[in-house]
Amino acid sequence: MHIALREVHDSDLPVFFRQMNDPEALHMAAFTAKDPADRDAFDAHWKRIRSSAGVLNRTVLADGDVVGHAAVYGEPGEREVTYWIDRAYWGRGIATAALRALLTEVPERPLHARAAADNAGSVRVLEKCGFRVGGHDRGFANARGEEIDELVLTLEG
Structure with missing residues (x-):
């Protein structure tokens, strides 16, 4: 499978909106918009x-x-990475390949990332790309309606 990145086109937004309203994906991401179904807020x-x-x-x-x-x-100095992959494509190495490609476009370091502590897939992607857990936090996860544990990861130069 060939993985590539390109600029976001207007035609991508309906696809992103659909992807970001998948209940299982929302639960895993945890830290999402208050109301992911609000198209006006999304736009x-x-x-x-x-x-x-x-x-x-x-x-x-x-x-x-x-x-x-x-x-x-x-x-600068506090920049974070984020990504979202359609659940139908999970487990195929796409997130790792996409994040690696993104990191080649952004040479500055350090870069940071956050993930729900129980989101093993996302943590694994970040670690494969060189991020290391450097801290723990708790935050309110809109998709779960409660405070949850969060990992703070850093990619050093």
Whole structure:
């Protein structure tokens, strides 16, 4: 399977919206929008981040199909990575390949990431890409309606 990143196109947004409303994926991601089904809020969020000079957004393609997105955002020295892969494609190495490709576009270090402590798949992806657990936190997870444990990971230079 060929994995590639490209700029986000307007036509990707309906696909992202559908992907980000999968109940199982929402549970695993945990730290999501308050109401992922609110299309107006989704559109406003994507309009804001797509116009922000401090955010690098990419669409993830697998053999040409839109299967998710990946991004780097935040202030220098505190920048974080994030990604979302359609659940139908989990377990195929796509998130790892996409994150590795994103990291080649962003040479600055350190980079940070956060994941629900029980999201073993996401933690594994981050560790395969060189991130190391450097801390623990607790935060309110909208998708679960409660505070949960979170891992804080860092990729050093």
